[in-house]
Amino acid sequence: MTNTDFFIPRLAIVGVGLIGGSLALALRQAGAVGEVIGIGRGLANLEKALELGIVDEITQDVVAGTREADVVFLATPVCKLGEVAAAIIPSLKDGAVVTDGGSVKASVIAEIEPLLRPEVSFVPGHPIAGTEQSGAEAAFASLYRNRRCILTPTARTSGEALELVQRMWQTSGSEVVVMEAEKHDRILAAISHLPHMVAYSLVNAVGSYDRYEENILEYSAGGFRDFTRIASSDPSMWRDIALTNPEALIEMMERFECFFAELKEDVRSGKGERLYEFFQRSKELRDNIL
Amino acid sequence: MTNTDFFIPRLAIVGVGLIGGSLALALRQAGAVGEVIGIGRGLANLEKALELGIVDEITQDVVAGTREADVVFLATPVCKLGEVAAAIIPSLKDGAVVTDGGSVKASVIAEIEPLLRPEVSFVPGHPIAGTEQSGAEAAFASLYRNRRCILTPTARTSGEALELVQRMWQTSGSEVVVMEAEKHDRILAAISHLPHMVAYSLVNAVGSYDRYEENILEYSAGGFRDFTRIASSDPSMWRDIALTNPEALIEMMERFECFFAELKEDVRSGKGERLYEFFQRSKELRDNIL
Numbered sequence: 308m309t310n311t312d313f314f315i316p317r318l319a320i321v322g323v324g325l326i327g328g329s330l331a332l333a334l335r336q337a338g339a340v341g342e343v344i345g346i347g348r349g350l351a352n353l354e355k356a357l358e359l360g361i362v363d364e365i366t367q368d369v370v371a372g373t374r375e376a377d378v379v380f381l382a383t384p385v386c387k388l389g390e391v392a393a394a395i396i397p398s399l400k401d402g403a404v405v406t407d408g409g410s411v412k413a414s415v416i417a418e419i420e421p422l423l424r425p426e427v428s429f430v431p432g433h434p435i436a437g438t439e440q441s442g443a444e445a446a447f448a449s450l451y452r453n454r455r456c457i458l459t460p461t462a463r464t465s466g467e468a469l470e471l472v473q474r475m476w477q478t479s480g481s482e483v484v485v486m487e488a489e490k491h492d493r494i495l496a497a498i499s500h501l502p503h504m505v506a507y508s509l510v511n512a513v514g515s516y517d518r519y520e521e522n523i524l525e526y527s528a529g530g531f532r533d534f535t536r537i538a539s540s541d542p543s544m545w546r547d548i549a550l551t552n553p554e555a556l557i558e559m560m561e562r563f564e565c566f567f568a569e570l571k572e573d574v575r576s577g578k579g580e581r582l583y584e585f586f587q588r589s590k591e592l593r594d595n596i597l
Numbered sequence: 598m599t600n601t602d603f604f605i606p607r608l609a610i611v612g613v614g615l616i617g618g619s620l621a622l623a624l625r626q627a628g629a630v631g632e633v634i635g636i637g638r639g640l641a642n643l644e645k646a647l648e649l650g651i652v653d654e655i656t657q658d659v660v661a662g663t664r665e666a667d668v669v670f671l672a673t674p675v676c677k678l679g680e681v682a683a684a685i686i687p688s689l690k691d692g693a694v695v696t697d698g699g700s701v702k703a704s705v706i707a708e709i710e711p712l713l714r715p716e717v718s719f720v721p722g723h724p725i726a727g728t729e730q731s732g733a734e735a736a737f738a739s740l741y742r743n744r745r746c747i748l749t750p751t752a753r754t755s756g757e758a759l760e761l762v763q764r765m766w767q768t769s770g771s772e773v774v775v776m777e778a779e780k781h782d783r784i785l786a787a788i789s790h791l792p793h794m795v796a797y798s799l800v801n802a803v804g805s806y807d808r809y810e811e812n813i814l815e816y817s818a819g820g821f822r823d824f825t826r827i828a829s830s831d832p833s834m835w836r837d838i839a840l841t842n843p844e845a846l847i848e849m850m851e852r853f854e855c856f857f858a859e860l861k862e863d864v865r866s867g868k869g870e871r872l873y874e875f876f877q878r879s880k881e882l883r884d885n886i887l
Contacts, residue, residue, distance in 0.1 A: 435816060455816055498813060498814065498816050498818075499817075505857070506879075508856040508857040509853060510883050511875065511879045512791075512849070514882035514883075515882075518783065524788065525886070526745055526747075527789075528744065531789065531792055533826060534827050535883050536820075539883045540880070542876035542880055543873060546869055546873045546876060553865060557865055559806075560860075562806065563857075564857070565802070566802040567794070567853075567854070570794055570797065574794075574846055577843065582835075583832050583836045586830075586835050586836060589796075589798075589801045590830070590832055592801065592804035593800050593826075593828045593829045
């Protein structure tokens with residue numbers, strides 16, 4: 308086991324789905340956690356988490372479930388993080404560390420930091436991992452192995468709390484990167500939020516094309532299906548991300564528009580050499596991330 | 598075997614890669630072909646095709662290889678189709694049928710039809726299938742099974758030749774759809790050419806983003822990798838497609854730009870309900886093609 312000297316006696320997980328459940332499983336597997344309390348709104352999912360051995364105790368009462376925790380991991384949808392934090396922070400024990408897994412960071416920090424007491428630390432985080440699956444049943448111990456986890460501490464985050472959360476993610480198999488929240492939000496806008504906006508727009512543009520009064524998506528082959536898989540992602544999750552990271556997202560959308568417009572002009576004027584270079588550059592960039 | 602009464606005594610395949618080789622294998626498996634001649638420029642690939650039993654004879658001489666053929670399948674890159682047709686048509690035997698597998702149809706027809714003799718028929722076609730692989734080694738007999746193959750006959754295409762090519766593709770497992778070349782080119786622009794332009798632009802826009810002086814693609818997870826897989830496609834093939842189908846492609850690029858711009862405005866003004874509807878509509882369209 309890695310980090311055998313690292314141990315969280317009592318871990319509370321708010322939202323026991325793919326993200327929260329997989330962290331619990333990874334820490335259990337490493338022998339790095341004592342008791343795990345699973346907290347959520349859906350009783351069926353909590354009971355499943357208990358049955359699968361992801362958590363030791365379950366409750367729908369977020370205040371009672373977190374009161375005695377050493378570490379609280381908030382793995383709810385981004386738009387619920389502030390609400391949950393507001394509910395639990397007054398009753399957390401002194402020295403408790405709160406961390407989260409939200410896909411945007413600046414807006415979450417702006418919501419949660421004003422709620423903190425001096426005795427409670429907050430370490431904003433984002434493990435970059437996931438599948439299209441959700442719920443406790445989708446969780447697995449190796450989800451975070453060799454994936455990056457970004458932590459975005461602020462001036463108010465204590466060094467001790469940061470180190471604890473950093474070791475927690477390292478113990479789960481992640482490579483931890485620490486950066487400013489703004490940088491996180493811009494990088495994620497580029498590599499994740501923009502691609503989703505592009506995929507959603509593409510499927511809408513093609514799927515509603517009715518010049519021939521038939522569903523042309525029926526002609527599509529595997530390439531289109533793979534390319535647009537992320538357009539099947541949860542609409543409310545992506546609404547929340549778009550609402551909470553608009554500035555960085557718009558910057559990237561406009562950047563994409565410039566490249567796309569340049570390409571369109573080269574198609575229009577039949578500039579074969581420029582088209583080849585554009586495609587070749589992209590292929591090289593893409594092949595490098597394999 | 599399906600269509601046991603269907604038989605091509607002598608089939609010439611110009612370009613024995615994934616597309617040409619898989620057709621040969623499918624027809625062989627159905628017992629629907631006598632001799633298969635493989636023609637190409639690369640000797641190593643031809644020898645591989647012979648070794649794999651895809652073809653019975655090989656030659657680098659496109660005129661000699663096609664002279665006695667009943668059916669000639671042109672599976673070269675789109676930009677080479679006219680050149681090959683010009684070379685072979687004068688010496689084809691009377692009654693020979695030429696067909697192709699090019700991804701665009703109107704421009705191919707415009708190039709090949711003026712070259713025809715009354716004794717030789719041309720049936721423009723496009724099997725919608727493929728993988729990222731290429732070369733004879735990538736060919737497999739079931740590539741076309743349950744895939745659509747579009748044929749775009751013109752006023753000059755004889756009914757007999759059309760029926761022969763139609764049965765050839767049905768025998769290979771395809772569902773054949775007959776339509777106008779212009780309709781083909783617009784549908785393909787929507788479901789295939791546009792997505793490639795979007796993917797290439799996305800990878801270029803994100804991969805060249807250097808605000809943080811580090812390669813942000815290293816932060817990308819599986820979603821980005823899957824989404825951008827088609828940006829690894831052959832740059833010269835996509836240059837040729839963009840050069841030969843510009844009108845339909847630009848129509849679709851502009852259609853996409855409208856949807857993307859609408860989405861950007863909703864992000865900018867924080868219209869949560871509209872964002873949700875946009876993503877939800879896309880998800881429904883996407884889930885329906887599964």
